[in-house]
Every structure is written in structure tokens, then in C-alpha cells.
Amino acid sequence: MEPSTSTSVNKVKTKQSSKLSRFLTSRKAAPYVFVTPFIVSFLLLFLYPMIQAVIMSFQQVLPGQVEFIGLRNYERLLNPEFYRALLNTSIYVVFTVLILVALPVILAVFLNSKLLKFRNFFRASLFVPALTSVIVAGVIFRMMFGESETAVINEIIGFFGISPVEWRYGSVSGMFLMVMLAAWRWIGVNILYFLAGLQNVSEELYEAADIDGANAFQKFFSVTLPSLKPVIIFVSTITIINGFRMFEESFVFWQNNSPGNIGLTVVGYIYQEGISQNDMGFGAAIGVVLMIIIFIVSIIQLKFVGAFKED
């Protein structure tokens, strides 16, 4: 009797496991199984908070007293401080996109050239800033750009006869500091993207260009740039989104208050109103508006460069 029971148990086991494996390997189910972790985390960590934030933007949120107040949070958005935040952020986005796309492309081309010596050293050293914390880098920047005559940068421009600048107090120099910090930090990462893109540019195109008698500039503009287009679209999209979300670059220079709000960004405004001033409903309203802005800008940009076209 014994052997037969054990075989029947075994049979049941194989049946069960084969059922499971059949489910896992079936063409219909497998894709869903694989995307489940993403779907779950998307629903829990993204969609739910987003819906909550939209609801909250119509509320006044205080401990024990949460009430709907209609559109009042949105009405309050029409104030000079918010415009200032929006203006600062937009200027910052424009500059970072220009700098963080143009410079890395050029540097990547150089770093890709076999004529350049020590290029691994340069590649690595340009990438290192990306590994530092913005906060640490910001502290150093703040000291370098101090307003006293003995601060490093003021001493350097002093050699050229320029009088000391109060870097952290003017709107132009303030913007310069933020863009500078962001550029210093992200150039290395973007170079990596472009270097990767350059590996895919086929040598034959350059050979053909050589045969046609193209010089280095013509090759760059007619071969390299068009081939890098997908990477450029990707990098500029990321830079635009990161620019609108920018917070730390302003925070490290001025913490929560910058003189005359020269460093106020939209996210900084969310933090200031929603968290520091305990007005989460208003903060949520700013957040919703920011989300809409990023959405619209990204759509326009992607449409403009033809990313939706299938080719």
C-alpha cells in the first residue's frame, strides 16, 4: 500500500506545481505578473497621493478641522509671490536647458575623440560632481561666493580690477549661482548620455562625409547632431522637468528666505506655504498647478521636436 500512496501524493504535487508554472508561463498572464510590482507601486505611491493632493487643494487642513473651502486656495495663487516663483523657475529652466544640452554635447564630442589624451581622466573628473550631495556642494559654493572681499571668487575677480560682488543679494547674480551649481553638478551625467549616443553613430556616415570633403564643423552639424537627436530630446525633457522641480539649489544658498525672493522657486513656495506656514491645502494647490504646467510644457516640447511621430 505504501508505495502507491506516495506516488499519489507526488502526483498531486506535480499537478499543483505544473498548474502554477503553467499560469506563470502562460502568454496571457506573464506580462501582467511582471508589471504587477510597477502597477502596485504606481497606484499606492503615485496615483493615490496625487488624487489626495488634488482633493486637499480644495480644503483647509488643520489638525482636527479639515473643511472644504472651494476654490479659495486657487484664488490666493494670484499673488506677486507666486508670479515671482514662477518667473524665477522659468528663467532657471531656460538657462539650465541651454547650458546642460549645449555644453555636454560639445564636451562629449571632444571626450569621444581619439586625439584627446587622458580622456578617461577627464571623463571621470567631469562625472565626480554628480556624486556629491547638493547640500555639501552648496555650502562650499556659498563660501566661495561670499560677499566679503576675501571670499575666493571676489578675490579672483579682484585681480581683474572688478570690485567685490554681493553674490547672494542681487537677482542676476543669485540666478547665476543657482544655474552655475546645477550646471556644475549635472554636466557629467549628461555627458554620459551623449557619449553613449555617440557610440551608436555609424562610422560610415563620417566616411561618407569625408569623401564629400566635409570639414570638422560640417561633420558635427550634419552628422553628429542629427544622430544625437533622440538623446537631445531625452536630455532636454529631463532637464526641463528637473528644472521645474528644482528646490535644493535655491535652498542651499538661502534656506527658506531669499532677499527679495530672488531665489524663490515654485517648489520652494510649496515648501514655504504648505509646510513651514502650515497651510497644506494651499501648498497642494500650488503643487497641482505646477503639475499642470510641467505637463503642458512637456507636451509642447515633445510635439515640437516631433517625438510623437513614428519614424
Added chain:
Amino acid sequence: MKKSLSLLLIPGLFLAACGGNGGSEGAGGSEAEDTSVIGPDSEEATELTFWTFNEQHIGVYEPAVKRWNEENPDRQIQLTAEVFPIDQMNNNLRLALQSGEGAPDIADIEVSHFGSFLEGDVQFESMNDQVEPVLEDMVEGRLDLYSKDDNYYGLPYHVGATVMYYNEEIMDEAGVDIDSIETWDDYVEAGKQVTENTDSMMTTVETTDQFTFWPLIAQQGSDYFNEDGEVILDNETNVESLQFMNDMVHEHEIAEIAPGGDHHEEQYYGYMNDGGAASLMMPMWYMGRFIDYMEDLEGKIQIRPLPRWEEDGNRTSGMGGTGTVVTNQTEKPELAKEFLAEAKLTEEGNIDLWTELGFDPPMYSVWDSEEMGESNKYYEYFHDDIFDMLLELNDEVEGLNITPETSDVTNEINTNVLNSAVRQQSSTPQEALEQAAESVRSGMSE
């Protein structure tokens, strides 16, 4: 190639790793910077948690836990103190109170944020049963800061009497007797003598913080809000005081804007330590900064009351401060409240506030006690007549009107008003204050 690349990465990684400790100021993360456990590690002891943003504050609870456990052997406690950067602590506490879980038993809240923590249903335990028996002996204005609807919620650490710190060496060089400075007019005259006869400025003013402007208006009985919570930021006194700040810098040229923007900047400490300015108006609790950051000035600094505005005007104002609260999420409200009272509302506790922290304790009945006269590092640095002077000023500390919008005003002052009216001179004091007042009024609900 790979090897050289990874070698280069090492310093970068190191720098990145340092970011976690050095720069966690307010940005992200919810871990405490530092945790200390005070009291016996026994099973009977009840655990209480305490959040603060100033490590120094813990100093007053160490002796308090010891006293409490000696006096109450059957109700022992163990206090876990966690230190966070201030913004992070406020955020954590706000979210914990909003969501109804995760708050500590006891917490420190800085005065300009206190008002906004009292919005909605108050999430703190009323301390009235502890405060009322000793109210007579306390500087009442300091308790009122942390109260709402006749309930006291927060207990203060200090009076924060604003005083003038004079660098005697520079004043002597300029030929000014500091005791002859009675009024602000005298002060300006003395300042002109200082700038003429020495290389130093008379003083510095803050443009990114409010500890020049607020004391000046509070000294004259003015404030940001009146007793009914209405904005009076743009009243005549305040406009004139802001004009006075402006004049000191631009017309009389006896003051300059503090290097770094305010009196808590590395740049300022270095400047002051090198004799950059002959005097400084800050509250008593600033003594600790002198000791920690300006070693070269030891023995050279004399503390005096502020110059008066009018003949019988006040010579000080209570500034800054932190209220310690018991939250309603504590499991042992009575124990937490009684312990907090032991730390802050007893004579021993108040003496500790001075000897451990160098604060001017809010219970003035201890100011002339013997223990207060014993020599310590503060007396060594600043001479030993500090409390004789404070006793004189006792009646001249006026309360402030703290409202939920106080942090809005603070924000306007530090961001726009002082910058445009004093630093950039892009608007007149009147315009700057009116604009700020308007902005705060429009943000007030209803």
C-alpha cells in the same frame, strides 16, 4: 582604464557620503541627528520621548530627570531626547500631529512657529494646573507667548531680555564711557565717535533675520500684531524704527549690515571676533554664541541695558524663545506634565537654566539667589554683574502678541522688508512695511 576611473571616484563617493551628516539641515530624511537617553535603564521606568532642535537644551533635562527619580522612586522615568534640525523637526511634528500618530511626549517649538501650531484643534495638553501655582514668580509675558484662550501650552526656557553687548576695548579706544549712553541719540553720537577714532563700526544690523527690527519696536511697546491679532506691522512706530535702522547704516554711517546677513553666520562670527563692530544688540541667550564662536573677545565684553527711546521708556524687550509642550499623543499625560514642570517651573530647574545653558531664567524669584551668583564660564567671559542688571529690567520686559500668522510676518520681514528698505534701499520704510502688511492681511483667512 577601469582602475583609474574607480580611483577617481573615491573622493567623490566620500564627499557624497558626507552629505548625510554635514548638510542634512532641513532637506529630507527623518532620522534624528543625535539621540541621548537620560535616566535609569530599568523596567519600571516609564519611557518619555523629547524632540528638540537645539542640542544645548537637553542640558536642563539631565539634572531634572535625576531629581525627579530621586523624589519619585515609584514613578521613575527615562527620557529619550532626539535632536533634529529645526525645519525638519517642525515638519515631522506637524505631520505627526496632523495624522494623529508618531508625535513624541514632549517637544520644543520655537516661538515664531508656535502660533501656527495652535491653529485648528490644539494638539497639546494644557499646562494650567502646573503653571498657576507659580505664576506669581514668573515673567508672565513669556508664558503668554505660548498660550491660547486662557490655556498655557508651552513652558519657556528664558526671558530673552535684549541687551547691548559692548566691546569695551574699542569703546575705550574711541573715548566713550558706555555708562554715559542713556538714549538712542547718545548711542548714535557715541557711534560717530567710534567710527571717527577707530577702525571699527559701532554696530551691525540684520537684514535676513529679525533680531534688530523686532527688539527695536518691541522696546517701544509696538509689535507685528495687536492684542486682537490684527496686523499693525505698518504703524508709525514701526516705520520710524525701520527708518532709524536705515539711518544708522546710510545716514549716520555708524552701522553696517551684518556680514552674512544676520548674527548667526560664520562670516559674522569671524568679523565680530576680529573687532569689526564695537557693540551688538541681541538677547541674553546670545551669550553662548560669544563663548562658542568669539573666543578672542573673552573679558572684553560688557553687557548693558538698551538705550532708551524716551526718558522713562523700557530698556529691554523679551526676544526669541522656545516653548516646550506636552503633546496629546502621550500615553502618560500627567507624568509628562509633572516632569516638565519639575524641569521648568521649579527653582532648581530655573537655576539649571542659567548654570547649564546660560539663559536668563523666566522665574525671576531665583535671580538673586545664591546659586546664581556662583562663578561659571559666563561670568568669566562677561563679568559678574549680569543679574543685578537683569533684576533692574524685570518690569520692562513686555509680552509679544504671537498669532498663527507670525511666521508669515517673519517671512516677509526677512525676505522683503529689510532687504528692500535697508540693504537695497529700493523702497522707503513706509512702502516696504505697508506692502508686507498688505500681503499678510490678504493671506489671513476670512
